[in-house]
Amino acid sequence: MNPLLSQTPQCVSEQGTWCYEVYQITHNEWLAASAGWLVAKPLKITLVLVVAIFIRWLVRKLIDRLTTLPRNNGNRKLPALLRPLRERAPSLLGPSLTERRAQRAKTIGSVLKSVTSFVVLGLAFIQVLGELGINLGPIIASAGIVGVALGFGAQNLVKDFLSGMFMMLEDQYGVGDVIDTGEASGVVESVGLRITTLRDIKGTVWYVRNGEVLRVGNSSQGFAVAVVDVPLSYTAEVDRAVEVLTEAATAAVAEEPLSSNVLEPPQALGVESVTPEGITIRLTAKVRPGKQWTVQRALRAAVLAKLEEAGFEPPIGRLLGPAGTGAQ
Incomplete structure (x- = not known):
């Protein structure tokens, strides 16, 4: 009999370790020696995923509360997320004012949710890879190269999203405003991160990419x-x-x-x-x-x-x- 196979792992005598606990329960030397991979690491990975999912759920619920219009507020209150931001919406919009605020808050909230998911789940993924003993250096370098390549390939899309985000934050225009973007003018029907929808005086619907808007004339702000x-x-x-x-x-x-x-x-x-x-x-x-x-x-x-x-x-x-x- 090979003495190496019958050699008892030294960790079985170290109280407080997973190896010791598994050996006390199973009296199996192989299971005791592999306790780190079979018990400890799966538990740590599970804990990391559970904590990440809980944090993501909690933050998303908070974002929903911040982006929801108070009920029966008579158009007097803003969603909590919009209160620190500047608002140029004229009060005479009436019912359109509620839709404008709700759409603006919903769009900003969707961006915050996407960022939250990316950050929380990304950190959890890196933690899991670290627990598995995988070298993160090459993976991070490869991800950076892929990100640069995607950035060059989707410049227009990124430009549209960034422009739409700043338009939302600065409240340059919104639902119910009459605007002139140069190529198209009319009443704003919807504002998204990528596309703004206008309807002109003849009833034609125009879809304007936010990244292509170099100037905006708004006839519905101030006076x-x-x-x-x-x-x-x-x-x-x-x-x-x-x-x-x-x-x-x-x-x-x-x-x-x-x-x-x-x-x-x-x-x-x-x-x-x-x-x-x-x-x-x-x-x-x-x-x-x-x-x-x-x-x-x-x-x-x-x-x-x-x-x-x-x-x-x-x-x-x-x-x-x-x-x-x-x-x-």
């Missing part, structure tokens, strides 16, 4: 200005026309529905331009964001009616056809 250009003939008395415009606009904004949308009294700025057809007088009014088009239409109708009552005539060129013989 807007309603601009009304009124054409008059050369024979019109400018000072009298400005007086009539101011009186008509002031009377119009004093009544509903304009009174709730206009922030400051209208101002007639005087002659804006001179063309071969006549002169143009500009009228402006500071209004709530997104309401400038409604106010412009109402003011235009009101001032044109007053100017006609006061005896002012439109430019001659607008009444005549191309050859000056009358409009067809």
Whole structure:
């Protein structure tokens, strides 16, 4: 009989070790010598995985609580995650404001959940490999090379995601805003990390990649200005026309529905331009964001009616056809 096979492992006499405990239970020398691999390491790996899964679950639950809108808050409260962040959403959005906040919080929350899963499970994976005695140096180096390769291959995707994340954090625009991205303009229907969806005035839906947006004009933040250009003939008395415009606009904004949308009294700025057809007088009014088009239409109708009552005539060129013989 080979004496090496019958040699009792030295660890069986070391109290407090897994080898000693297994030998006391089984009296099997091979099992005692392999206790580290058969008992200790599986228990450590299981413990690492259980702790990682619990931490991931706990953090995700916390993120859900931070990104959930308080119930029955009447649009007055933000999700806890958004309170430290700046919000530019106008209160006049009404029901769209709740959707805007919920979508913004949900998107940011999904990013935080993905980061949490990547970090927690990644650290757990490294811990498991360490317990198995695997050299982590080559694996980490290979992962770094693969990450660089993927980064170069998916530059546009990474660019879209980063741009979308910053748009969310800075609240550059959101659901219900009227924006102009250069190539497309319209009302924002949804904002994601990669794509922003717009619907223009004709009903066409535009899908804009966030990474391609170099500038954004937002007509729904802070305040807007309603601009009304009124054409008059050369024979019109400018000072009298400005007086009539101011009186008509002031009377119009004093009544509903304009009174709730206009922030400051209208101002007639005087002659804006001179063309071969006549002169143009500009009228402006500071209004709530997104309401400038409604106010412009109402003011235009009101001032044109007053100017006609006061005896002012439109430019001659607008009444005549191309050859000056009358409009067809």
